[in-house]
Amino acid sequence: MLIQLKNIYKSFDDKIVLKDVSFDVNAGETLAIVGFSGSGKSTILKIISGLTLPDSGNIKLGDNNIGMVFQYSALFDSLNIYENVAFALKERKEFKKLYTEDQIKEVVKEKLRLVGLSDIEDKVPSELSGGMQKRVSFARAIVTNPKIILYDEPTAGLDPVSSTVIEDYIAQLKSELDAASIVVTHQMSTIKRTADRIIMLYDGGIVWQGTPDEMAQSTDSYAHQFVNANREGPMRTAAG
Amino acid sequence: MSKTIKIFKNTLTYKLLSSLAKDSIDWLETLGLIGINLISALRCIATGCINLKNTINQSAIFGFDSLLMTLSMVGISGMIIALQIAYEMVKQGAGDYVGMLVTVSIIREIGPIMGSFAVISMVGSSMAAEIGTMKVTEQIDAMRVLGVDPIYFLIVPRILAGFFIMPFVIILANTVGIIGGMITTNIVSELSVLNYIDSVWRGLSGKDIFVSLLKACIFGGMIALISSSLGYKTQGGAKDVGRSTTKAVVWSFVAVVVVDYIISLLFFE
Numbered sequence: 001m002l003i004q005l006k007n008i009y010k011s012f013d014d015k016i017v018l019k020d021v022s023f024d025v026n027a028g029e030t031l032a033i034v035g036f037s038g039s040g041k042s043t044i045l046k047i048i049s050g051l052t053l054p055d056s057g058n059i060k061l062g063d064n065n066i067g068m069v070f071q072y073s074a075l076f077d078s079l080n081i082y083e084n085v086a087f088a089l090k091e092r093k094e095f096k097k098l099y100t101e102d103q104i105k106e107v108v109k110e111k112l113r114l115v116g117l118s119d120i121e122d123k124v125p126s127e128l129s130g131g132m133q134k135r136v137s138f139a140r141a142i143v144t145n146p147k148i149i150l151y152d153e154p155t156a157g158l159d160p161v162s163s164t165v166i167e168d169y170i171a172q173l174k175s176e177l178d179a180a181s182i183v184v185t186h187q188m189s190t191i192k193r194t195a196d197r198i199i200m201l202y203d204g205g206i207v208w209q210g211t212p213d214e215m216a217q218s219t220d221s222y223a224h225q226f227v228n229a230n231r232e233g234p235m236r237t238a239a240g
Numbered sequence: 241m242s243k244t245i246k247i248f249k250n251t252l253t254y255k256l257l258s259s260l261a262k263d264s265i266d267w268l269e270t271l272g273l274i275g276i277n278l279i280s281a282l283r284c285i286a287t288g289c290i291n292l293k294n295t296i297n298q299s300a301i302f303g304f305d306s307l308l309m310t311l312s313m314v315g316i317s318g319m320i321i322a323l324q325i326a327y328e329m330v331k332q333g334a335g336d337y338v339g340m341l342v343t344v345s346i347i348r349e350i351g352p353i354m355g356s357f358a359v360i361s362m363v364g365s366s367m368a369a370e371i372g373t374m375k376v377t378e379q380i381d382a383m384r385v386l387g388v389d390p391i392y393f394l395i396v397p398r399i400l401a402g403f404f405i406m407p408f409v410i411i412l413a414n415t416v417g418i419i420g421g422m423i424t425t426n427i428v429s430e431l432s433v434l435n436y437i438d439s440v441w442r443g444l445s446g447k448d449i450f451v452s453l454l455k456a457c458i459f460g461g462m463i464a465l466i467s468s469s470l471g472y473k474t475q476g477g478a479k480d481v482g483r484s485t486t487k488a489v490v491w492s493f494v495a496v497v498v499v500d501y502i503i504s505l506l507f508f509e
Contacts, residue, residue, distance in 0.1 A: 049385045068385040074378040078370075088386040091291070091393060140386070 001062065002027050002148055002180035003048060008057035010043055017043050018054070019204040027062075027147065030174050030181040032195035032212075034226065036237045039201040041184040042071075045150045048182070061148060062180070067141030068150040072157070073133040075125040075140070082108055082121035085139045095144065111139040114176070115169055131162035138169055142177060149173065151183040155190050167193040188227065191215070200226060202235050270491065274469045280391045281399050281465070289392050290400065298401035302363055302460070303409060310358040310409050311416045317350045318342055318417030322424035330429035338431060339439025342421035347448045348508070351414040352455035353500055356463060359406065360492040364467035367398055368488035371471030372481040380472070390472070398464040406460025407453045414452065451507045458503070459496050466492045 003025040010018040017040040025031045033041045046052040048059065049068050075084050085108045089095045099107065112118060115135040125133055134154065141149060151170060155163035167190050174181055174194075183194050191198060192212050200208040200222055207222045208215075215223050225233030248254050284290070326338050371394060374380050380390050422436045470488035474480050 046381075049381075051381050051384060065387075066385060068382070070378045070382055072377065074382040076374075076379055076382070077377075087383075087388065091388045092386070137382075140382075144386075 001025070001060075003062070003182070004058075004060040005044070005048070006058040006060075008044075008047060008059070009055045010040070010047065010052070011055060016204050018047075021057075021201075021204075021206060023199055023206070023209075025180040025182060027180055028174065028178045029196050030170070030183060030194050032183045032185060032191045032198045033201060034184075034186055034191060034198055035201035036186065036235060040204050041201055042152055044201075045152050045182065045184055048148070049150055063147035065144050065146045066148045066150065067144070067146035067179075069134070069137050069141050069152065069154050071153040073125070073130075073137040075133055075137055077125050080122055080124050081112075081128070081136055084125070084136060085111055085121075085143055087140065088144050092144075107143060108139070111143050112136070114142070114173075115139050116165070131158055131165065134158065134162075134166055135169065138166075138173070142173060145177060147177070147179050149177070149179045149181045151181065151185075153185055154183065155185065155187055160189075163187065163189060164193070170194045207234075270470065270473065270487070273473055274466060277391060277395055277469045277472070278465055281396050284389075284392050284396045285400070289389075289396070291393055291397050294393065294397035295400045298397045298464075299405045301366075302359070302398075302401040302405040302464075305366070306359045306362040307409060307412070309362050310355045310413045313354045313358045314346065314351050314413035314417040315420040317354050318346050318420035319424040321345050321350070322421035323428060326421075326425040326429045326431065330431050335429065335431045335435065336439055338425050338429070339418075339422070339436040340443030342425075343418055343440045343443035344448065346414050346417040346421070347444070347452045348504070349500070351410050351417055352452055352459060353496065355406075355410045355413045355456070356459040356496045357493065359402075359409070359460065360463055360467075360489055360496070363402075364463045364492050365485050365489050367464065367467040368471040368485045369481055371468055372474035372484040375472060375474045376477055376481060395465070395468045395472070398468050399461050402460030402462075402464035403457050404460075406463075407456040409460075410452060410456035447507070451503065455500060455503055458499060462495055462499065463492045466495055 001024050005024070006022045008018050008021040009016075021040075021044065023031065033044060035041050043052065045068065047054050048061070049066050076087065079087070083090075086104050089099050089104045089107065108121065109118075112120070115138045117132065117135055117139070120128065120132070120136075125136070128136065154170065155166050158166065170181065170183060171194055173179065183190060185191060195212050197211060198209060198215055199206050202222060208218070208220050210218065210223070215227060218224060218227070221234050224230070225235055321342050322338065325341060329335055329338050329341075371380075374394075383390050383393060418440055422433060425431050425436050426433055467488040470484050470491060474484040
Protein backbone atom coordinates (compact mmCIF):
# COMPACT_ATOMS: atom_id res chain seq x y z
CA MET A 1 0.00 0.00 0.00
CA LEU A 2 1.54 3.31 -1.08
CA ILE A 3 -1.02 5.81 0.19
CA GLN A 4 -3.11 5.44 3.30
CA LEU A 5 -5.31 8.14 4.81
CA LYS A 6 -7.12 7.48 8.07
CA ASN A 7 -9.79 9.66 9.67
CA ILE A 8 -8.62 12.92 8.10
CA TYR A 9 -10.29 16.11 9.30
CA LYS A 10 -9.57 19.54 7.87
CA SER A 11 -11.26 22.89 8.19
CA PHE A 12 -10.44 26.41 7.02
CA ASP A 13 -11.65 29.07 9.47
CA ASP A 14 -15.17 27.92 10.35
CA LYS A 15 -15.71 25.81 7.22
CA ILE A 16 -15.23 22.06 7.59
CA VAL A 17 -13.69 20.85 4.32
CA LEU A 18 -12.92 17.22 5.18
CA LYS A 19 -14.46 15.08 7.88
CA ASP A 20 -13.39 11.55 8.68
CA VAL A 21 -11.95 10.78 5.24
CA SER A 22 -10.18 7.42 5.00
CA PHE A 23 -8.95 5.50 1.97
CA ASP A 24 -5.89 3.80 0.59
CA VAL A 25 -4.27 3.36 -2.82
CA ASN A 26 -2.01 0.49 -3.88
CA ALA A 27 0.92 0.46 -6.28
CA GLY A 28 -0.22 0.37 -9.89
CA GLU A 29 -3.70 1.57 -8.94
CA THR A 30 -5.45 4.80 -9.93
CA LEU A 31 -8.04 6.26 -7.61
CA ALA A 32 -10.35 8.97 -8.90
CA ILE A 33 -11.69 11.45 -6.38
CA VAL A 34 -14.86 13.00 -7.70
CA GLY A 35 -17.35 15.48 -6.37
CA PHE A 36 -18.70 18.94 -6.94
CA SER A 37 -16.53 22.05 -6.75
CA GLY A 38 -15.59 22.92 -3.19
CA SER A 39 -16.11 19.36 -1.91
CA GLY A 40 -12.53 19.10 -0.63
CA LYS A 41 -10.99 17.08 -3.49
CA SER A 42 -7.97 19.30 -4.03
CA THR A 43 -7.46 19.64 -0.26
CA ILE A 44 -6.87 15.87 -0.09
CA LEU A 45 -4.10 16.21 -2.70
CA LYS A 46 -2.58 19.14 -0.80
CA ILE A 47 -2.58 17.07 2.38
CA ILE A 48 -0.94 14.07 0.69
CA SER A 49 1.68 16.27 -1.00
CA GLY A 50 2.48 18.02 2.28
CA LEU A 51 1.31 21.45 1.15
CA THR A 52 -1.35 21.51 3.88
CA LEU A 53 -1.47 19.78 7.22
CA PRO A 54 -4.66 18.02 8.34
CA ASP A 55 -6.29 19.10 11.61
CA SER A 56 -6.30 15.45 12.69
CA GLY A 57 -5.90 11.98 11.24
CA ASN A 58 -3.04 9.84 9.96
CA ILE A 59 -1.30 9.72 6.60
CA LYS A 60 1.07 6.95 5.62
CA LEU A 61 3.02 7.21 2.39
CA GLY A 62 5.13 4.39 1.01
CA ASP A 63 7.38 6.87 -0.82
CA ASN A 64 8.35 10.45 -0.03
CA ASN A 65 9.06 11.12 -3.69
CA ILE A 66 5.77 12.53 -4.99
CA GLY A 67 4.91 13.85 -8.45
CA MET A 68 2.04 16.26 -8.86
CA VAL A 69 0.31 17.65 -11.94
CA PHE A 70 -1.41 20.92 -11.09
CA GLN A 71 -4.74 22.10 -12.46
CA TYR A 72 -3.20 24.94 -14.49
CA SER A 73 0.16 23.21 -15.01
CA ALA A 74 2.01 25.60 -12.67
CA LEU A 75 5.11 25.62 -14.87
CA PHE A 76 7.81 28.05 -13.75
CA ASP A 77 7.32 30.84 -16.27
CA SER A 78 10.80 32.31 -15.78
CA LEU A 79 12.44 29.02 -16.77
CA ASN A 80 12.45 27.28 -20.13
CA ILE A 81 10.96 23.82 -20.67
CA TYR A 82 14.26 22.02 -20.11
CA GLU A 83 14.85 23.85 -16.82
CA ASN A 84 11.25 23.18 -15.76
CA VAL A 85 11.47 19.43 -16.32
CA ALA A 86 15.01 19.19 -14.93
CA PHE A 87 14.15 21.34 -11.89
CA ALA A 88 14.02 18.60 -9.22
CA LEU A 89 17.11 16.84 -10.58
CA LYS A 90 19.12 20.06 -10.57
CA GLU A 91 17.93 21.56 -7.31
CA ARG A 92 17.28 18.63 -4.97
CA LYS A 93 20.35 17.60 -2.99
CA GLU A 94 19.80 13.84 -3.33
CA PHE A 95 19.49 14.04 -7.14
CA LYS A 96 22.23 16.63 -7.68
CA LYS A 97 24.77 14.03 -6.58
CA LEU A 98 23.31 11.28 -8.76
CA TYR A 99 23.16 12.98 -12.16
CA THR A 100 25.66 14.80 -14.34
CA GLU A 101 24.40 17.58 -16.65
CA ASP A 102 24.55 15.20 -19.64
CA GLN A 103 22.55 12.57 -17.78
CA ILE A 104 19.95 15.18 -16.79
CA LYS A 105 19.64 16.16 -20.46
CA GLU A 106 19.01 12.52 -21.35
CA VAL A 107 16.41 12.05 -18.60
CA VAL A 108 14.58 15.25 -19.61
CA LYS A 109 14.56 14.18 -23.24
CA GLU A 110 13.22 10.75 -22.30
CA LYS A 111 10.45 12.12 -20.07
CA LEU A 112 9.39 14.62 -22.72
CA ARG A 113 9.33 11.82 -25.28
CA LEU A 114 7.16 9.79 -22.92
CA VAL A 115 4.52 12.52 -23.08
CA GLY A 116 4.89 12.92 -26.83
CA LEU A 117 7.01 16.07 -26.91
CA SER A 118 10.37 16.76 -28.50
CA ASP A 119 12.56 19.72 -29.50
CA ILE A 120 10.77 22.15 -27.19
CA GLU A 121 13.45 22.32 -24.48
CA ASP A 122 14.45 25.89 -25.33
CA LYS A 123 10.92 27.27 -25.42
CA VAL A 124 9.31 29.03 -22.46
CA PRO A 125 5.89 27.92 -21.10
CA SER A 126 4.05 30.91 -22.60
CA GLU A 127 5.03 29.71 -26.09
CA LEU A 128 3.15 26.41 -25.63
CA SER A 129 -0.57 25.58 -25.88
CA GLY A 130 -2.53 24.60 -22.75
CA GLY A 131 -2.39 20.90 -23.69
CA MET A 132 1.37 21.01 -24.27
CA GLN A 133 1.92 22.84 -20.99
CA LYS A 134 -0.03 20.11 -19.25
CA ARG A 135 2.13 17.44 -20.87
CA VAL A 136 5.29 19.29 -19.81
CA SER A 137 3.94 19.36 -16.26
CA PHE A 138 3.47 15.56 -16.54
CA ALA A 139 7.10 15.22 -17.60
CA ARG A 140 8.18 17.44 -14.70
CA ALA A 141 6.09 15.40 -12.25
CA ILE A 142 7.61 12.05 -13.30
CA VAL A 143 11.21 13.17 -13.79
CA THR A 144 12.25 11.66 -10.45
CA ASN A 145 10.32 8.41 -11.13
CA PRO A 146 7.92 8.92 -8.23
CA LYS A 147 5.88 6.04 -6.89
CA ILE A 148 3.03 8.41 -6.00
CA ILE A 149 1.51 10.67 -8.66
CA LEU A 150 -1.23 13.19 -7.94
CA TYR A 151 -3.31 14.81 -10.68
CA ASP A 152 -5.37 17.88 -9.83
CA GLU A 153 -8.07 18.18 -12.49
CA PRO A 154 -5.65 17.20 -15.27
CA THR A 155 -8.09 17.83 -18.11
CA ALA A 156 -9.60 21.09 -16.85
CA GLY A 157 -9.76 23.74 -19.55
CA LEU A 158 -8.71 21.41 -22.37
CA ASP A 159 -10.63 20.58 -25.54
CA PRO A 160 -12.08 17.02 -25.78
CA VAL A 161 -9.27 15.67 -27.97
CA SER A 162 -6.52 17.11 -25.76
CA SER A 163 -8.38 15.69 -22.76
CA THR A 164 -8.30 12.23 -24.34
CA VAL A 165 -4.57 12.58 -25.01
CA ILE A 166 -3.96 13.52 -21.36
CA GLU A 167 -6.16 10.67 -20.10
CA ASP A 168 -4.18 8.22 -22.23
CA TYR A 169 -0.93 9.51 -20.74
CA ILE A 170 -2.29 9.03 -17.21
CA ALA A 171 -3.11 5.40 -18.05
CA GLN A 172 0.26 4.92 -19.79
CA LEU A 173 2.27 6.39 -16.90
CA LYS A 174 0.45 4.17 -14.42
CA SER A 175 1.55 1.05 -16.24
CA GLU A 176 5.09 2.29 -16.97
CA LEU A 177 5.88 3.56 -13.47
CA ASP A 178 3.74 1.13 -11.44
CA ALA A 179 2.79 4.14 -9.35
CA ALA A 180 -0.13 4.79 -7.03
CA SER A 181 -2.07 7.59 -8.68
CA ILE A 182 -4.86 9.84 -7.50
CA VAL A 183 -6.84 11.79 -10.07
CA VAL A 184 -9.05 14.60 -8.85
CA THR A 185 -11.64 15.31 -11.49
CA HIS A 186 -15.28 15.89 -12.22
CA GLN A 187 -15.12 14.81 -15.84
CA MET A 188 -16.77 11.47 -16.57
CA SER A 189 -14.45 10.75 -19.52
CA THR A 190 -11.38 11.08 -17.25
CA ILE A 191 -12.96 8.77 -14.68
CA LYS A 192 -13.85 6.12 -17.26
CA ARG A 193 -10.50 6.16 -19.01
CA THR A 194 -8.14 6.37 -16.04
CA ALA A 195 -9.68 5.15 -12.79
CA ASP A 196 -9.60 1.71 -11.19
CA ARG A 197 -11.59 2.92 -8.23
CA ILE A 198 -13.64 6.00 -7.43
CA ILE A 199 -14.52 7.79 -4.22
CA MET A 200 -17.15 10.50 -4.24
CA LEU A 201 -16.91 13.41 -1.82
CA TYR A 202 -19.76 15.57 -0.69
CA ASP A 203 -19.90 17.98 2.20
CA GLY A 204 -16.40 16.94 3.33
CA GLY A 205 -17.11 13.20 3.58
CA ILE A 206 -17.03 10.14 1.32
CA VAL A 207 -20.59 9.43 0.24
CA TRP A 208 -19.97 6.65 -2.32
CA GLN A 209 -17.16 4.46 -3.56
CA GLY A 210 -16.78 1.79 -6.22
CA THR A 211 -15.42 1.06 -9.68
CA PRO A 212 -16.25 3.05 -12.85
CA ASP A 213 -18.57 0.22 -14.00
CA GLU A 214 -20.33 0.15 -10.65
CA MET A 215 -20.74 3.91 -10.83
CA ALA A 216 -22.35 3.74 -14.27
CA GLN A 217 -24.88 1.17 -13.11
CA SER A 218 -25.34 2.39 -9.55
CA THR A 219 -28.77 3.16 -8.20
CA ASP A 220 -27.22 5.01 -5.27
CA SER A 221 -28.72 8.49 -5.18
CA TYR A 222 -25.32 10.25 -4.98
CA ALA A 223 -23.68 8.26 -7.78
CA HIS A 224 -26.80 8.50 -9.93
CA GLN A 225 -27.02 12.26 -9.53
CA PHE A 226 -23.34 12.73 -10.37
CA VAL A 227 -23.30 10.42 -13.41
CA ASN A 228 -26.45 11.95 -14.87
CA ALA A 229 -25.56 15.51 -13.84
CA ASN A 230 -29.01 15.91 -12.28
CA ARG A 231 -29.96 19.04 -10.43
CA GLU A 232 -32.34 16.94 -8.37
CA GLY A 233 -30.72 14.71 -5.77
CA PRO A 234 -29.08 14.67 -2.37
CA MET A 235 -26.18 16.94 -3.43
CA ARG A 236 -26.34 20.70 -3.85
CA THR A 237 -23.63 22.64 -5.68
CA ALA A 238 -22.29 26.04 -4.69
CA ALA A 239 -24.11 27.38 -7.76
CA GLY A 240 -27.43 26.26 -6.28
CA MET B 241 -28.84 41.69 24.73
CA SER B 242 -28.36 40.27 21.22
CA LYS B 243 -30.31 43.24 19.80
CA THR B 244 -27.92 45.65 21.56
CA ILE B 245 -24.95 43.77 20.14
CA LYS B 246 -26.52 43.91 16.67
CA ILE B 247 -27.06 47.69 16.98
CA PHE B 248 -23.48 48.14 18.23
CA LYS B 249 -22.14 46.13 15.27
CA ASN B 250 -23.74 48.62 12.91
CA THR B 251 -22.12 51.64 14.52
CA LEU B 252 -19.21 53.50 12.98
CA THR B 253 -17.18 53.01 16.17
CA TYR B 254 -17.49 49.21 15.87
CA LYS B 255 -16.57 49.30 12.21
CA LEU B 256 -13.53 51.47 12.91
CA LEU B 257 -12.43 49.29 15.82
CA SER B 258 -12.87 46.05 13.89
CA SER B 259 -11.01 47.49 10.91
CA LEU B 260 -8.19 48.62 13.25
CA ALA B 261 -8.07 45.18 14.87
CA LYS B 262 -7.96 43.50 11.45
CA ASP B 263 -5.16 45.80 10.27
CA SER B 264 -3.20 45.19 13.48
CA ILE B 265 -3.48 41.42 13.10
CA ASP B 266 -2.41 41.67 9.46
CA TRP B 267 0.51 43.93 10.49
CA LEU B 268 1.65 41.44 13.14
CA GLU B 269 1.26 38.53 10.71
CA THR B 270 3.39 40.32 8.12
CA LEU B 271 6.03 41.17 10.70
CA GLY B 272 6.04 37.55 11.90
CA LEU B 273 6.38 36.22 8.36
CA ILE B 274 9.27 38.59 7.60
CA GLY B 275 10.96 37.44 10.83
CA ILE B 276 10.44 33.75 10.05
CA ASN B 277 11.72 34.19 6.48
CA LEU B 278 14.77 36.08 7.77
CA ILE B 279 15.61 33.29 10.22
CA SER B 280 15.07 30.60 7.55
CA ALA B 281 17.19 32.56 5.06
CA LEU B 282 20.01 33.08 7.59
CA ARG B 283 19.91 29.36 8.45
CA CYS B 284 20.11 28.58 4.74
CA ILE B 285 23.08 30.93 4.25
CA ALA B 286 24.85 29.60 7.36
CA THR B 287 24.60 26.03 6.08
CA GLY B 288 25.90 27.02 2.65
CA CYS B 289 22.54 26.35 1.05
CA ILE B 290 22.94 28.99 -1.66
CA ASN B 291 21.79 28.87 -5.27
CA LEU B 292 24.70 30.60 -6.97
CA LYS B 293 23.11 30.85 -10.42
CA ASN B 294 20.00 32.52 -9.06
CA THR B 295 22.07 34.83 -6.86
CA ILE B 296 24.07 36.01 -9.90
CA ASN B 297 20.88 36.49 -11.94
CA GLN B 298 19.25 38.45 -9.14
CA SER B 299 22.41 40.53 -8.66
CA ALA B 300 22.29 41.53 -12.32
CA ILE B 301 18.62 42.46 -11.98
CA PHE B 302 19.25 44.34 -8.73
CA GLY B 303 22.12 46.31 -10.19
CA PHE B 304 20.95 47.10 -13.70
CA ASP B 305 17.20 47.49 -13.24
CA SER B 306 17.52 50.19 -10.63
CA LEU B 307 20.77 51.87 -11.69
CA LEU B 308 19.47 54.59 -14.00
CA MET B 309 16.65 55.54 -11.64
CA THR B 310 18.98 55.55 -8.61
CA LEU B 311 21.62 57.66 -10.34
CA SER B 312 18.97 60.10 -11.58
CA MET B 313 17.34 60.49 -8.18
CA VAL B 314 20.55 60.94 -6.20
CA GLY B 315 22.11 63.09 -8.94
CA ILE B 316 19.13 65.45 -8.99
CA SER B 317 19.05 65.48 -5.17
CA GLY B 318 22.70 66.62 -5.16
CA MET B 319 21.80 69.37 -7.62
CA ILE B 320 18.85 70.50 -5.47
CA ILE B 321 21.00 70.66 -2.30
CA ALA B 322 23.60 72.72 -4.16
CA LEU B 323 20.90 74.95 -5.60
CA GLN B 324 19.58 75.67 -2.11
CA ILE B 325 22.91 76.41 -0.47
CA ALA B 326 25.60 77.32 -3.02
CA TYR B 327 24.55 80.85 -4.00
CA GLU B 328 23.88 81.97 -0.43
CA MET B 329 27.00 80.34 1.05
CA VAL B 330 29.30 81.79 -1.60
CA LYS B 331 27.69 85.21 -1.06
CA GLN B 332 28.34 84.91 2.69
CA GLY B 333 31.98 83.93 2.09
CA ALA B 334 31.46 80.26 3.02
CA GLY B 335 31.99 78.92 -0.50
CA ASP B 336 34.74 76.61 0.75
CA TYR B 337 32.11 74.60 2.61
CA VAL B 338 29.64 74.03 -0.25
CA GLY B 339 31.27 70.82 -1.54
CA MET B 340 31.73 69.56 1.99
CA LEU B 341 28.06 70.12 2.88
CA VAL B 342 26.79 68.51 -0.32
CA THR B 343 29.12 65.52 0.18
CA VAL B 344 28.17 64.93 3.80
CA SER B 345 24.42 65.19 2.98
CA ILE B 346 24.73 62.86 0.02
CA ILE B 347 26.95 60.23 1.61
CA ARG B 348 25.30 60.13 5.02
CA GLU B 349 21.62 60.32 4.07
CA ILE B 350 20.52 61.32 0.57
CA GLY B 351 22.46 58.59 -1.29
CA PRO B 352 21.34 55.60 0.77
CA ILE B 353 17.78 56.87 1.30
CA MET B 354 16.98 58.10 -2.23
CA GLY B 355 18.87 55.13 -3.67
CA SER B 356 16.76 52.77 -1.58
CA PHE B 357 13.56 54.49 -2.67
CA ALA B 358 14.59 54.03 -6.30
CA VAL B 359 15.45 50.36 -5.68
CA ILE B 360 12.15 49.77 -3.86
CA SER B 361 10.14 51.21 -6.73
CA MET B 362 12.11 49.50 -9.50
CA VAL B 363 13.24 46.18 -8.00
CA GLY B 364 11.29 45.61 -4.76
CA SER B 365 7.90 46.07 -6.39
CA SER B 366 8.86 43.74 -9.22
CA MET B 367 10.09 41.09 -6.74
CA ALA B 368 6.83 41.20 -4.80
CA ALA B 369 4.76 41.01 -7.99
CA GLU B 370 6.82 38.13 -9.42
CA ILE B 371 6.75 36.00 -6.27
CA GLY B 372 3.09 36.93 -5.65
CA THR B 373 2.17 35.75 -9.15
CA MET B 374 4.14 32.54 -8.61
CA LYS B 375 2.17 32.01 -5.41
CA VAL B 376 -1.30 32.49 -6.89
CA THR B 377 -0.49 30.38 -9.96
CA GLU B 378 0.66 27.49 -7.71
CA GLN B 379 4.26 27.69 -8.96
CA ILE B 380 5.50 27.90 -5.38
CA ASP B 381 3.34 24.90 -4.42
CA ALA B 382 4.84 23.03 -7.39
CA MET B 383 8.33 23.94 -6.17
CA ARG B 384 7.55 22.57 -2.71
CA VAL B 385 6.08 19.34 -4.09
CA LEU B 386 9.23 18.93 -6.19
CA GLY B 387 11.15 19.03 -2.91
CA VAL B 388 12.78 22.44 -3.34
CA ASP B 389 12.50 25.02 -0.56
CA PRO B 390 11.25 28.36 -1.97
CA ILE B 391 13.30 30.18 0.69
CA TYR B 392 16.46 28.63 -0.77
CA PHE B 393 15.46 29.07 -4.40
CA LEU B 394 13.68 32.43 -4.37
CA ILE B 395 14.32 34.45 -1.23
CA VAL B 396 17.96 33.77 -0.28
CA PRO B 397 19.35 34.75 -3.74
CA ARG B 398 17.38 38.00 -3.64
CA ILE B 399 18.55 38.89 -0.12
CA LEU B 400 22.18 38.17 -1.03
CA ALA B 401 21.87 40.15 -4.26
CA GLY B 402 20.41 43.12 -2.39
CA PHE B 403 23.01 42.95 0.36
CA PHE B 404 26.03 42.73 -1.92
CA ILE B 405 24.98 44.78 -4.94
CA MET B 406 23.33 47.74 -3.22
CA PRO B 407 26.67 49.19 -1.96
CA PHE B 408 27.98 49.36 -5.54
CA VAL B 409 24.80 51.09 -6.67
CA ILE B 410 25.06 53.56 -3.78
CA ILE B 411 28.77 54.29 -4.39
CA LEU B 412 27.92 55.22 -7.98
CA ALA B 413 24.86 57.17 -6.88
CA ASN B 414 26.83 59.10 -4.25
CA THR B 415 29.44 60.00 -6.87
CA VAL B 416 26.78 61.19 -9.31
CA GLY B 417 25.09 63.17 -6.52
CA ILE B 418 28.34 64.96 -5.67
CA ILE B 419 29.00 65.66 -9.36
CA GLY B 420 25.42 66.95 -9.72
CA GLY B 421 26.08 69.31 -6.82
CA MET B 422 29.30 70.45 -8.51
CA ILE B 423 27.56 71.26 -11.80
CA THR B 424 24.82 73.26 -10.08
CA THR B 425 27.29 75.07 -7.81
CA ASN B 426 29.32 76.03 -10.83
CA ILE B 427 26.23 77.36 -12.61
CA VAL B 428 24.59 79.31 -9.75
CA SER B 429 27.69 80.66 -8.03
CA GLU B 430 31.15 81.81 -8.91
CA LEU B 431 32.77 78.91 -7.05
CA SER B 432 35.26 77.14 -9.28
CA VAL B 433 35.20 73.38 -9.90
CA LEU B 434 38.61 73.02 -8.25
CA ASN B 435 37.46 74.80 -5.09
CA TYR B 436 34.38 72.57 -4.99
CA ILE B 437 36.46 69.40 -5.41
CA ASP B 438 38.85 70.58 -2.72
CA SER B 439 35.89 71.13 -0.41
CA VAL B 440 34.54 67.65 -1.25
CA TRP B 441 37.88 66.06 -0.28
CA ARG B 442 37.81 67.86 3.03
CA GLY B 443 34.23 66.69 3.59
CA LEU B 444 34.92 63.04 2.90
CA SER B 445 35.46 60.91 5.98
CA GLY B 446 36.08 57.18 6.30
CA LYS B 447 33.35 56.88 8.90
CA ASP B 448 30.75 58.53 6.64
CA ILE B 449 31.67 56.25 3.75
CA PHE B 450 31.55 53.18 5.98
CA VAL B 451 28.12 54.09 7.38
CA SER B 452 26.82 54.87 3.88
CA LEU B 453 27.92 51.43 2.65
CA LEU B 454 26.62 49.73 5.78
CA LYS B 455 23.24 51.35 5.22
CA ALA B 456 23.34 50.26 1.58
CA CYS B 457 24.02 46.62 2.54
CA ILE B 458 21.29 46.55 5.19
CA PHE B 459 18.73 48.43 3.08
CA GLY B 460 19.42 46.23 0.04
CA GLY B 461 18.98 42.98 1.98
CA MET B 462 15.98 44.38 3.84
CA ILE B 463 14.17 45.54 0.68
CA ALA B 464 14.67 42.10 -0.87
CA LEU B 465 13.50 40.32 2.28
CA ILE B 466 10.38 42.47 2.75
CA SER B 467 9.40 42.45 -0.93
CA SER B 468 9.90 38.69 -1.30
CA SER B 469 8.06 37.96 1.95
CA LEU B 470 5.06 40.07 1.01
CA GLY B 471 4.96 38.44 -2.40
CA TYR B 472 5.16 35.05 -0.69
CA LYS B 473 2.21 35.98 1.56
CA THR B 474 -0.08 36.62 -1.43
CA GLN B 475 -3.28 34.62 -1.56
CA GLY B 476 -6.06 34.90 -4.13
CA GLY B 477 -5.69 36.38 -7.59
CA ALA B 478 -4.47 39.30 -9.66
CA LYS B 479 -6.01 41.90 -7.35
CA ASP B 480 -4.18 40.41 -4.37
CA VAL B 481 -0.87 40.45 -6.27
CA GLY B 482 -1.40 44.19 -6.81
CA ARG B 483 -2.22 44.66 -3.13
CA SER B 484 0.88 42.71 -2.04
CA THR B 485 3.06 44.80 -4.35
CA THR B 486 1.72 48.03 -2.89
CA LYS B 487 2.21 46.69 0.63
CA ALA B 488 5.77 45.64 -0.19
CA VAL B 489 6.57 49.16 -1.37
CA VAL B 490 4.98 50.80 1.69
CA TRP B 491 6.61 48.39 4.17
CA SER B 492 10.00 48.82 2.51
CA PHE B 493 9.75 52.63 2.55
CA VAL B 494 8.85 52.65 6.25
CA ALA B 495 11.49 50.07 7.15
CA VAL B 496 14.23 52.00 5.32
CA VAL B 497 13.36 55.25 7.09
CA VAL B 498 13.14 53.62 10.53
CA VAL B 499 16.37 51.64 10.15
CA ASP B 500 18.12 54.72 8.71
CA TYR B 501 17.16 56.64 11.85
CA ILE B 502 18.49 53.84 14.10
CA ILE B 503 21.81 53.56 12.23
CA SER B 504 22.25 57.35 12.20
CA LEU B 505 21.51 57.42 15.91
CA LEU B 506 24.08 54.72 16.57
CA PHE B 507 26.88 56.34 14.57
CA PHE B 508 26.30 60.08 14.63
CA GLU B 509 24.65 60.94 17.91
